[in-house]
Amino acid sequence: MQTISFYPESREFHLSNDRISYFINVMKNGQIGHLYFGKKIRERDSFAHFMQLKTCSHTSYLYDDDLTMSLDIARQEYPGYGTTDYRYPAFRIEQENGSSISNFIYQSHHIFSGKKKLEGLPAVYAEKDDECTTLEITLEDSLMQASLILSYTVFDRYDAVMRSVRFVNHGNQQLKLTNAQSMAVDLFDSDFEMLQLDGAWSRERHVHTRKLVSGIQSVDSMRGHSSAEHNPFIALKRPETTEFQGDAYGFALVYSGNFLAQVEVSRFEHARVLLGINPLEFAWTLNPGDSFQTPEAVLVFSDSGLNGMSQIFHSLFNERLVRGPWRGKDRPVLINNWEGTYFNFNDEKILSIAEKAKEFGVELFVLDDGWFGRRDDASSSLGDWYSDKNKLVDGVEGLSRKITSIGLKFGLWFEPEMVNRDSELFRAHPDWAIATPGRSMSHGRNQYCLDFSRDEVVDCIYEMMEKVLRNSDISYVKWDMNRDITEAYGAKLGSGRQGEFFHRYMLGVYRLYEKLITAFPDILFESCASGGARFDAGMLYYAPQAWASDDTDAVERLKIQYGSSMAYPVSSIGAHVSAVPNHQLNRITSLSTRANTAFFGAFGYELDPDKLSEEEKAEIKEQVAFFKKYRHVFQYGTFYRLISPFEHNGNTSWMAVSEDRKTAVFAYYKVLATPNPKANKVRLKGLDPEAVYVCSRAGEEYYGDELMNMGFLPDLEYTGSRVRNPAVKFKNSGTDIGDFTSQLYVLERK
Numbered sequence: 001m002q003t004i005s006f007y008p009e010s011r012e013f014h015l016s017n018d019r020i021s022y023f024i025n026v027m028k029n030g031q032i033g034h035l036y037f038g039k040k041i042r043e044r045d046s047f048a049h050f051m052q053l054k055t056c057s058h059t060s061y062l063y064d065d066d067l068t069m070s071l072d073i074a075r076q077e078y079p080g081y082g083t084t085d086y087r088y089p090a091f092r093i094e095q096e097n098g099s100s101i102s103n104f105i106y107q108s109h110h111i112f113s114g115k116k117k118l119e120g121l122p123a124v125y126a127e128k129d130d131e132c133t134t135l136e137i138t139l140e141d142s143l144m145q146a147s148l149i150l151s152y153t154v155f156d157r158y159d160a161v162m163r164s165v166r167f168v169n170h171g172n173q174q175l176k177l178t179n180a181q182s183m184a185v186d187l188f189d190s191d192f193e194m195l196q197l198d199g200a201w202s203r204e205r206h207v208h209t210r211k212l213v214s215g216i217q218s219v220d221s222m223r224g225h226s227s228a229e230h231n232p233f234i235a236l237k238r239p240e241t242t243e244f245q246g247d248a249y250g251f252a253l254v255y256s257g258n259f260l261a262q263v264e265v266s267r268f269e270h271a272r273v274l275l276g277i278n279p280l281e282f283a284w285t286l287n288p289g290d291s292f293q294t295p296e297a298v299l300v301f302s303d304s305g306l307n308g309m310s311q312i313f314h315s316l317f318n319e320r321l322v323r324g325p326w327r328g329k330d331r332p333v334l335i336n337n338w339e340g341t342y343f344n345f346n347d348e349k350i351l352s353i354a355e356k357a358k359e360f361g362v363e364l365f366v367l368d369d370g371w372f373g374r375r376d377d378a379s380s381s382l383g384d385w386y387s388d389k390n391k392l393v394d395g396v397e398g399l400s401r402k403i404t405s406i407g408l409k410f411g412l413w414f415e416p417e418m419v420n421r422d423s424e425l426f427r428a429h430p431d432w433a434i435a436t437p438g439r440s441m442s443h444g445r446n447q448y449c450l451d452f453s454r455d456e457v458v459d460c461i462y463e464m465m466e467k468v469l470r471n472s473d474i475s476y477v478k479w480d481m482n483r484d485i486t487e488a489y490g491a492k493l494g495s496g497r498q499g500e501f502f503h504r505y506m507l508g509v510y511r512l513y514e515k516l517i518t519a520f521p522d523i524l525f526e527s528c529a530s531g532g533a534r535f536d537a538g539m540l541y542y543a544p545q546a547w548a549s550d551d552t553d554a555v556e557r558l559k560i561q562y563g564s565s566m567a568y569p570v571s572s573i574g575a576h577v578s579a580v581p582n583h584q585l586n587r588i589t590s591l592s593t594r595a596n597t598a599f600f601g602a603f604g605y606e607l608d609p610d611k612l613s614e615e616e617k618a619e620i621k622e623q624v625a626f627f628k629k630y631r632h633v634f635q636y637g638t639f640y641r642l643i644s645p646f647e648h649n650g651n652t653s654w655m656a657v658s659e660d661r662k663t664a665v666f667a668y669y670k671v672l673a674t675p676n677p678k679a680n681k682v683r684l685k686g687l688d689p690e691a692v693y694v695c696s697r698a699g700e701e702y703y704g705d706e707l708m709n710m711g712f713l714p715d716l717e718y719t720g721s722r723v724r725n726p727a728v729k730f731k732n733s734g735t736d737i738g739d740f741t742s743q744l745y746v747l748e749r750k
């Protein structure tokens with residue numbers, strides 16, 4: 001059961017559930033201190049002794065009579081700069097006299113059941129008031145006449161603390177907020193490794209780990225979206241922490257724009273974690289009466305290693321971030337025409353793809369880029385969201401009905417935030433494209449970003465999209481975003497408010513999502529940004545799944561999906577089987593390996609069925625039938641990473657286990673074959689130790705404890721002759737020999 005208690009004597013707040021504790025206090029100077037975050041510990045009235053303020057040489061003190069009270073030494077919850085603390089602060093407020101010195105002192109607090117919504121922003125939500133408790137602490141700077149409201153929510157079921165901050169100006173002067181992090185926490189020591197998810201287009205969310213060292217280490221985005229380069233998520237793990245053992249802290253920002261995730265190791269080796277909007281280019285004017293709400297940060301703790309941490313994120317995001325009818329629901333098997341046709345299609349081609357896909361058992365057809373305006377390549381028409389009737393005789397409206405009459409659902413691609421110079425929209429509103437007065441406009445893929453900080457722009461795009469969605473038979477939308485923002489400038493913001501641009505842009509994106517979801521609550525949204533450049537917790541609130549990467553190569557996907565799973569649930573990871581040679585790498589992998597990788601995701605195909613052999617078609621039919629049978633286990637089972645592609649020559653293994661532990665799907669991927677190989681053993685996880693499991697490989701039986709301790713032996717690699725296990729029954733199990741191969745087995749409790 002979650003609780004938040006206030007101890008008036010010690011002025012401490014203790015937040016906990018059955019597994020974690022988070023303790024903070026009102027320090028002597030009235031600011032908020034950090035005592036502890038980690039595994040649940042026994043309650044007592046005070047942990048003040050743990051604060052351990054001390055006298056030290058060469059520091060500055062707050063009080064004449066107290067040579068211990070220095071913010072330089074104190075571990076804090078939401079620190080400012082300039083009053084004895086020299087570390088990077090969580091916020092900065094410029095006042096009319098030019099000073100940014102502040103002193104926010106505890107005024108009051110409020111503990112209540114449930115969790116408030118964050119106006120205009122994505123956030124974890126409570127379904128029932130009694131499932132979580134929230135603490136709001138109001139701090140006041142009397143000189144500035146401003147307050148900070150620090151918000152903390154703790155759930156019964158999830159080992160996480162949700163934090164955000166609200167700034168309120170209730171004085172008479174104008175204030176300028178130039179840094180407003182969503183959270184800060186000063187962990188007691190710095191004996192951690194920082195895990196981050198980085199990459200580039202086509203190789204998103206690769207796992208990198210570095211030991212914390214003195215000073216600042218950070219990842220960020222300044223691209224106007226969360227980016228393929230860095231993800232708004234970091235973890236801190238102990239050096240000895242593994243996938244399944246040891247302490248791991250995860251910090252995820254529920255936000256899709258410019259961000260900063262930073263850890264600073266101080267001279268006393270405290271580790272200050274900051275997470276929030278990137279302060280670079282950020283400045284928010286607070287006129288008298290105004291307030292500013294930061295995005296939300298999710299802080300997770302697990303003592304069961306990185307896998308334990310990921311499982312907390314998975315269930316929290318699946319159950320209390322994803323909303324609407326798609327929450328917890330199996331995702332449709334789709335076919336997307338992008339890699340199959342690119343821009344080159346017409347009704348006939350699309351219907352031919354859809355008909356074949358229907359025979360495979362696919363459930364949803366997605367028409368990608370190229371159906372609108374006069375778009376035959378990437379040079380025109382973004383912004384003209386109406387059907388190109390030269391390509392599609394009855395428009396998408398007619399096509400959608402033809403597809404649904406075949407028995408498939410119909411989905412459609414949009415790139416709402418963009419415009420091409422060659423478009424009716426640009427000709428009518430050239431000033432809607434983001435541009436800095438007097439400067440040239442840089443383009444990306446021939447396109448420009450629309451100024452989504454302006455309501456009239458968002459409303460106009462909404463009206464166009466609404467019309468298409470209303471007049472067609474559409475159950476899925478893929479929302480793409482294919483460039484970084486440059487020459488950022490809000491034409492309507494005025495000279496004093498340009499620092500608000502990036503955040504207002506994001507608020508515009510969220511507003512459009514919200515309007516569409518409200519009008520079309522049953523549509524399944526998939527977010528996308530040149531693949532996985534906006535794959536973050538903010539997006540999941542609106543779009544329950546995200547296209548993980550334009551890289552559809554099965555081997556590259558192992559790294560991308562493995563990395564994504566650090567914070568994001570399998571149900572959210574868009575994963576497709578595409579043609580070979582692969583369009584991004586020219587690599588050839590077998591159809592079964594491609595499917596065995598994509599099964600662990602929001603599964604689908606992205607190829608031209610007309611180019612498949614009869615044998616391949618038959619295999620795809622089998623794959624779809626197999627996937628449907630175990631779809632819920634793949635997408636919502638407890639996910640275990642068993643072998644990391646970043647550590648073992650690329651070889652990878654993972655598995656998912658149903659909630660009742662009756663069914664497990666296990667996969668082993670061999671990237672490069674080894675001559676005269678050793679036998680591999682993989683220790684499985686999450687099974688019922690007492691139960692007998694029957695394996696789909698050859699119907700052999702194992703005890704759960706045997707598989708989890710002694711291990712499971714996948715098929716031997718190729719050893720110079722094509723001799724292999726003759727008992728193999730299922731195509732997806734060990735049919736391949738050589739490089740880029742895989743084995744996938746189902747274990748059913750007897």
Ligand code: DGJ
Nearest residue numbers: 338368369528530531550
């Ligand atoms: C980038 C996306 O990631 C692709 O899947 C595809 O939709 C293209 N854009 C279309 O332009």
